[in-house]
Each structure stands twice: as C-alpha cells, then as structure tokens.
Amino acid sequence: xxxxxxxxxxxxxxxxxxxxxxxxxxxxxxxxxxxxxxxxxxxxxxxxxxxxxxxxxxxxxxxxxxxxxxxxxxxxxxxxxxxxxxxxxxxxxxxxxxxxxxxxxxxxxxxx
Amino acid sequence: xxxxxxxxxxxxxxxxxxxxxxxxxxxxxxxxxxxxxxxxxxxxxxxxxxxxxxxxxxxxxxxxxxxxxxxxxxxxxxxxxxxxxxxxxxxxxxxxxxxxxxxxxxxx
Numbered sequence: 001x002x003x004x005x006x007x008x009x010x011x012x013x014x015x016x017x018x019x020x021x022x023x024x025x026x027x028x029x030x031x032x033x034x035x036x037x038x039x040x041x042x043x044x045x046x047x048x049x050x051x052x053x054x055x056x057x058x059x060x061x062x063x064x065x066x067x068x069x070x071x072x073x074x075x076x077x078x079x080x081x082x083x084x085x086x087x088x089x090x091x092x093x094x095x096x097x098x099x100x101x102x103x104x105x106x107x108x109x110x111x112x
Numbered sequence: 113x114x115x116x117x118x119x120x121x122x123x124x125x126x127x128x129x130x131x132x133x134x135x136x137x138x139x140x141x142x143x144x145x146x147x148x149x150x151x152x153x154x155x156x157x158x159x160x161x162x163x164x165x166x167x168x169x170x171x172x173x174x175x176x177x178x179x180x181x182x183x184x185x186x187x188x189x190x191x192x193x194x195x196x197x198x199x200x201x202x203x204x205x206x207x208x209x210x211x212x213x214x215x216x217x218x219x220x
Contacts, residue, residue, distance in 0.1 A: 004154075031207070031208070033207070033208070035210075040215070041212070042118075042198065042200065042210070042211070042212030042213035043155075043200065043210045043212070043213065045209070045210070048207045050207070056206070056207055091154055091155075093154070093155075095208060098143075098204040098207075098208050100145065100157045100160070101145075101147075101155075101157070101202065101208055103154025103155050103156070104154055105152075105153065105154055106154055
C-alpha cells in the first residue's frame with residue numbers, strides 16, 4: 001500500500017496479558033515513530049527509529065513497553081502485562097528524515 | 113521537557129468567529145510543520161514554514177513563522193465546523209518533535 005499501515009485497528013485485551021502492535025511504514029522512509037494518544041489528549045512520544053542508528057527510547061513509560069524495527073521495514077510495539085492505564089490509541093508514523101510525517105490510522109487498545 | 117508548547121490547549125468558538133492558536137519553543141527550528149487530526153484519524157500535514165517571518169495561507173487558515181524561528185501561529189478566519197480538530201505543530205530536534213496540540217471545536 002501507499003500509506004502507513006497499522007494492525008490490528010482495534011484490540012481488546014484482559015489486564016495482565018501481553019499485546020503486540022504492528023506498523024508497516026511507507027517504503028523508503030528511514031524514520032519511524034510510535035506515539036500514544038489518550039482520549040481527548042495530544043500525542044505522547046514513545047520511541048523513534050532512524051535507519052540503523054540506536055533507537056531513541058526516551059519516551060517509553062515503563063519497562064513493560066518495548067519496540068523493535070527490522071532495518072527500514074516493519075516495526076512492532078509490545079506491551080507486557082497490560083494495565084488499564086495503557087488503554088489508548090497507538091499511532092505510528094514514518095518519514096524521510098525530518099520531512100513530512102505520515103501517520104497510520106492507529107490501533108485502539110482497550111484493556112479490560 | 114516539552115520542546116514545543118502549544119496554547120491554548122482547548123478552544124471552543126462559534127461558527128463564523130476567528131481564532132488564533134500558538135506554538136512556542138525556546139529552540140530555533142529550521143522549519144515548523146502544522147498538522148490537523150480529525151476524530152478517528154491520524155494527523156495530516158497542512159503546511160511547512162521555513163523562513164523566519166514567513167506567512168502561508170491555506171484557504172481560511174493563515175500560518176506565520178516567527179522572525180526568530182522559535183514560534184509560530186495559526187489563525188483561522190470565519191471558522192467552520194469542518195475546522196474542528198486537533199492542531200499539532202512539529203519541529204526538528206534530533207527527531208521530529210510534536211507539541212501536545214490545540215484542540216479546536218467550532219460550534220455550528
């Protein structure tokens with residue numbers, strides 16, 4: 001596809017379970033970002049990948065959160081032992097360096 | 113530490129009124145981007161301002177980059193319900209950094 005693709009679009013999970021969110025960036029985009037957005041709030045930066053450089057993990061809220069990216073392709077965000085406070089929309093974006101960021105539709109995570 | 117501060121966080125106005133929202137930083141940016149996010153969607157780029165003092169217009173939206181390239185404003189003339197959304201500014205700071213956004217609600 002031509003845009004950033006995220007899956008699943010919706011995920012309901014039980015408290016304490018692990019979840020894995022996937023992001024397929026636009027081909028050729030070296031930069032990839034993950035953000036969390038709680039209901040009615042702005043974007044909360046989680047992690048940034050740029051090519052083969054070490055990722056900027058400064059926004060990850062706890063060690064239950066981790067993310068991987070293979071080269072310049074797909075990325076996965078994993079949340080272990082989910083808590084209700086993790087309920088939010090998780091947005092992925094990709095870009096060429098610092099130019100326009102293209103966002104996916106997001107994954108709406110609900111922890112019950 | 114928030115690299116880009118946006119104000120006001122929330123603004124509700126009547127259709128036809130004008131509004132201005134702001135994006136401020138203590139850092140100098142080579143460029144600033146403005147995005148709009150509509151409910152249920154990801155943010156979409158509206159405009160990029162590059163030169164200090166630059167003014168760009170997109171229909172009823174006017175974007176200005178401060179002379180010192182540390183701040184920017186977005187002015188909406190005769191707001192319409194379709195202008196409702198979260199407006200985000202973004203600038204380059206080791207990575208593309210986003211502000212928290214200006215939530216704008218235009219009431220019909």
